[in-house]
Amino acid sequence: MERMTGKKRLIAILVVLLVAGFLAVSLSVYRVARDTVLESISTHQLPLTGDNIYSEIQKDLLRPIFISSMMAQDTFLRDWALAGEGDEGAVIRYLKEIKDRYRTVTSFFVSERSRTYYHHSGRFKTVAETDERDSWYFRVRALTEPYEINVDPDWTNRETLTIFINYRVFDYQGRFLGATGVGLTVDTVRHLLESYQARFKRRITFVDRQGRVVMRGSVAHIGADNLAEAPGIGALAPVILATGPAGALFDYQHEGAQWLVNTRFIPELNWHLMVEQSVDESLKPAQAALVRSLAISALVTVIVTLLAAVVLNYFQRRLETMATTDPLTGLLNRQAMELVLAQSIREAERTKKPLAAILFDLDYFKAVNDRFGHQAGDKLLHRTAQTVRRALRASDVVGRWGGEEFLVALKDCPLDQARGLADKIRAALAEEAAGQTEEPRLVTVSLGVALHRSGETLESLVGRADAALYRAKEGGRDRAEAEAF
16 A cells, blocks of 8 residues: 555644544533533433422412312301201302302212212212222222322213312311312313423323323323332332422433433322423534534535645645746756656666757857846747747657756657757747747757667766767857767
């Protein structure tokens, strides 16, 4: 495998630094966002949602408790029971008024003296300890608390599952008179629960003091009937059930996701309210922002890498040009010509094809500089280079050898053909000079031609071309001389 070039290594380092930098910044921002979201959920959102739901419960679910309490303290009901329950129509009208005014599904009174179950629609039955359907009454009769909340079928309403608030009624001396209260259908309460979930975007569950799931929304993932048996959160059941009205916050894992749950005990319902929120769901905006940030970072990395490659290539070409090109004439400089000629010699040795060199300089160039100045001399060198380049073959290479000297490398070119190209250069310069009207005009040139010999070095080849050039100078200038072969 080839070693990585300096340019590729530099670009690779740049890409690594950009990727590392963007990743560090993006992940750092994501961590800050995640911590902020978690803090917001745990210290603000869930407790505030719990408070709001509790307020809604007070308005929607606790209202029946207050109604039942009012009925239990109502002097009409107590006086009617103490008077011997004579006018049944009066108590039925009373219960119907309670039902209609407060929009409950049922209202009732069970007398301890007669064990009669009075309903808003009329006398229903006589309760008996032997009837399993009446067990609730005898349970309430034995309560120490003033009321209970119970979920039972309503036998007066096609056995519809109903939440009853069963309140104990006492006379003015504290003697038990019976039980009264109202009922809400479970569907009605569940509808309220669904409205809470839709409004607050949280999952809501009610459990009683024993951990039994009393009610849950349709999106609740606590599928078990008892909190202790629910996956993930079941291990927290003892501490959740020990939570008081002040509430507490817990977290747990369920199906690979992290959940936060705010729980509080509601004394009026004798239930625990659990409000849950998925951390992963809450982090989706931050995760989406992270993905967008990484995508933008990748795009910026690609753009910066491409720009860096373009800039590096540009400056590399500039440096290569500066290193190999003579700035005055635009031809190869001496260093580059040495490399080209050395490569041409190796190629000629390998292919056994002829290689010739032409070394030429401008005649009387010092006089031009002395008369017109160095700036005019530089201009003359530039025009000479352009004219010579046009006179050569595409395969020929010309460079500035030094001062007013130029060197031409002629591949696959025998000596007589090289001599002809030297004459062509001299003639092209003479023709260009004849067509000029401004000073200084192109001057004549003297040229020396040499053919490479097998095993010969670059210095030797150029030295023999230089000797031929010297003979051209000695022979009167404005001429080409080839080596004696």
